[in-house]
Amino acid sequence: xxxxxxxxxxxxxxxxxxxxxxxxxxxxxxxxxxxxxxxxxxxxxxxxxxxxxxxxxxxxxxxxxxxxxxxxxxxxxxxxxxxxxxxxxxxxxxxxxxxxxxxxxxxxxxxxxxxxxxxxxxxxxxxxxxxxxxxxxxxxxxxxxxxxxxxxxxxxxxxxxxxxxxxxxxxxxxxxxxxxxxxxxxxxxxxxxxxxxxxxxxxxxxxxxxxxxxxxxxxxxxxxxxxxxxxxxxxxxxxxxxxxxxxxxxxxxxxxxxxxxxxxxxxxxxx
Amino acid sequence: xxxxxxxxxxxxxxxxxxxxxxxxxxxxxxxxxxxxxxxxxxxxxxxxxxxxxxxxxxxxxxxxxxxxxxxxxxxxxxxxxxxxxxxxxxxxxxxxxxxxxxxxxxxxxxxxxxxxxxxxxxxxxxxxxxxxxxxxxxxxxxxxxxxxxxxxxxxxxxxxxxxxxxxxxxxxxxxxxxxxxxxxxxxxxxxxxxxxxxxxxxxxxxxx
Numbered sequence: 001x002x003x004x005x006x007x008x009x010x011x012x013x014x015x016x017x018x019x020x021x022x023x024x025x026x027x028x029x030x031x032x033x034x035x036x037x038x039x040x041x042x043x044x045x046x047x048x049x050x051x052x053x054x055x056x057x058x059x060x061x062x063x064x065x066x067x068x069x070x071x072x073x074x075x076x077x078x079x080x081x082x083x084x085x086x087x088x089x090x091x092x093x094x095x096x097x098x099x100x101x102x103x104x105x106x107x108x109x110x111x112x113x114x115x116x117x118x119x120x121x122x123x124x125x126x127x128x129x130x131x132x133x134x135x136x137x138x139x140x141x142x143x144x145x146x147x148x149x150x151x152x153x154x155x156x157x158x159x160x161x162x163x164x165x166x167x168x169x170x171x172x173x174x175x176x177x178x179x180x181x182x183x184x185x186x187x188x189x190x191x192x193x194x195x196x197x198x199x200x201x202x203x204x205x206x207x208x209x210x211x212x213x214x215x216x217x218x219x220x221x222x223x224x225x226x227x228x229x230x231x232x233x234x235x236x237x238x239x240x241x242x243x244x245x246x247x248x249x250x251x252x253x254x255x256x257x258x259x260x261x262x263x264x265x266x267x268x269x270x271x
Numbered sequence: 272x273x274x275x276x277x278x279x280x281x282x283x284x285x286x287x288x289x290x291x292x293x294x295x296x297x298x299x300x301x302x303x304x305x306x307x308x309x310x311x312x313x314x315x316x317x318x319x320x321x322x323x324x325x326x327x328x329x330x331x332x333x334x335x336x337x338x339x340x341x342x343x344x345x346x347x348x349x350x351x352x353x354x355x356x357x358x359x360x361x362x363x364x365x366x367x368x369x370x371x372x373x374x375x376x377x378x379x380x381x382x383x384x385x386x387x388x389x390x391x392x393x394x395x396x397x398x399x400x401x402x403x404x405x406x407x408x409x410x411x412x413x414x415x416x417x418x419x420x421x422x423x424x425x426x427x428x429x430x431x432x433x434x435x436x437x438x439x440x441x442x443x444x445x446x447x448x449x450x451x452x453x454x455x456x457x458x459x460x461x462x463x464x465x466x467x468x469x470x471x472x473x474x475x476x477x478x479x
Contacts, residue, residue: 002437003390003414040461045390071288076416076459096284098317098418098459120281121318123386123418186386186420217384240384270390270414 003270004234004262005045005241006255007219008248010035012081014053015061021249033068039248040073042255045270047073048101048189048243051081052164059088063095070096080128080189089116093124101126101189104162107169107176110183117184126219127180130165131158131173131206132193158192158206165193177210177218188214189243192222197246199225207237219243227253227261234267272296273345273476274309276336278326280351281317282458289458293469295476306335311345311475314352315458317418320360320376323351324368333369340371340450345475348452350419353445356452357423372445373426383438390414393433393443393455401446402432404474405467413463415443415455422454449475 011018016030023029023038036047047069051062059082066079079092080101089100100120106113106127117125134157158173177188190210192203202220211218217240220233224244233239247253259269273295277283287297290313298305306312314336316323327333340346348356357368360376368376379385392412395402422441425431433444435454443454451471457464 001392002387005389043461067284070285074285074289074292074458074465075461076418076456093282093317094284096282096288098282098285098456118319119322122420123388124281124317187388215381215384216386217388241389 001268003045003268005219006230006258006269007046007048007241007243008039008044008255009048009050009221009243009245011050011052011245012062012065013051014058015065018052019246019249022251032065033072036069036073036077039255040075043259043270044075044255045241046076046078049077049079049081051079053082056082063091066092066095066097078126078189080126085112086116086119089120089124093120099124099126099187101128102185103128103130106180107160107162107171110179113180113183113185117186122184122186122216125185126187126189127177127185128189128191129173129177129180129210130161130191130193132161132165132168133157133203133206134159156205156209158209161193173206174209174213178213181214181216185216187217187219187240189219190221190239195223196221198223199247201225201229202233202237202239202242204232204237207233207239211238211240217241227258230258231262231265231267234262272298272309273311273313274306275299275313275315276306276332277301278316278323278330278332280323280326281315283315285456285458286313286315286349289465289468293465293472295472301330301332303331303335306332307338309339309344311347312336312339313347313349314355315349316351316355318351320351320354320362320368320421321364321366323355324366327355327369336369337371343449346450347471348445348450349458350454350456353452353454354421354423356445356450357425360421362421371450372423372430372447374424376421376423378421379438386418386420387437388418389416390460391417391435391437391455393435394440395433396431399432399446401474405432405444405446405451405470407470409463409466409470415453415457415460415464417443417455419454
């Protein structure tokens with residue numbers, strides 16, 4: 001039976017983990033390779049590296065991080081952040097990434113997702129979506145600024161944001177995810193911007209709205225704070241995997257604790 | 272010394288590092304001569320079947336693989352490297368494979384999410400000496416890492432060493448004489464994956 005995956009995410013800036021990692025036995029909390037090694041030992045099912053470096057001058061730095069990680073952690077690695085073209089993807093895959101996630105570049109040029117999945121295979125291409133709940137009153141206020149937008153005109157909606165959550169696009173997250181599936185991407189990494197950092201739980205409605213419309217797996221992200229949150233996302237949210245960052249970094253919960261809890265509740269996990 | 276064939280299809284670095292970790296000296300190459308001169312060959316690969324076959328033919332690697340297998344040298348296929356050994360794939364069309372094994376490569380049905388991504392259990396099919404040695408110290412039903420949308424259907428069921436359930440029970444390991452091939456990624460499957468590669472080394476390379 002296929003297990004649900006628990007995925008720690010590491011934010012990396014210029015080759016260093018930004019939030020730091022509070023492992024007891026870590027020598028250098030900012031070293032992504034060391035953090036990856038420890039998560040590997042703790043039974044993480046996969047690792048996500050998110051390169052949040054603003055400048056492209058450091059793009060090679062991330063490739064080096066991936067290369068070194070692949071030498072010590074024999075586990076699946078997904079790398080995202082600043083991926084703009086096919087050669088960025090190729091370099092990361094060659095360095096040892098199993099999958100590459102695309103966010104802003106997919107919105108700017110959707111064909112990149114099509115070209116990349118044809119060239120490297122759908123299973124290599126993840127589309128990351130940062131989505132924010134879009135209320136009716138906001139819509140009315142902003143209507144002038146976004147007249148071109150017909151996506152977000154009725155009911156409960158989530159809007160896709162790019163540039164690390166700074167730029168709204170007017171695109172509806174549910175139809176965007178569907179389009180990305182049609183373009184060949186193999187998985188959606190879905191972050192709720194409303195919940196990110198709140199510890200109030202994943203946005204279950206958002207996750208389910210996206211997952212139900214697709215025939216590819218969805219990783220839920222943003223808002224994990226308690227054990228139940230993982231369970232909810234994997235059951236009512238219909239996510240295939242759950243991702244968290246600070247919760248694991250600051251040792252508020254370990255991966256193994258979460259897996260034991262989920263297993264008791266009847267969720268298939270790899271223990 | 273073991274040779275990893277680099278035919279421009281994906282994650283060679285991880286395969287190389289995992290093999291080195293279990294004690295192999297690894298040479299990465301696409302040269303016909305180096306492949307046929309090596310003691311054992313690994314065909315890794317992720318990506319599209321059609322592109323893989325095209326690259327293999329362009330680089331004359333198909334002939335090198337036939338020669339290595341015919342001479343009885345150990346041959347290890349991983350993921351796409353398993354699928355390529357079969358007669359035919361139906362990935363986005365219909366493409367001829369290396370035809371070392373009769374059978375076809377087909378897609379999972381729409382009743383499951385595709386790709387099949389993540390950790391799934393590997394069930395040992397029958398207890399031949401070879402399979403027992405390959406899975407030594409690895410419990411039946413252990414989890415290995417998969418990432419694929421297509422799977423192989425061998426005509427000869429005797430070559431099926433393990434199966435895995437997703438949509439249906441599909442072939443996750445093939446063992447025949449000097450050929451071992453996995454649908455999953457041992458190089459990405461943490462401790463059990465490394466153990467499997469170590470067992471593989473002990474089976475085929477200790478006497479060399």
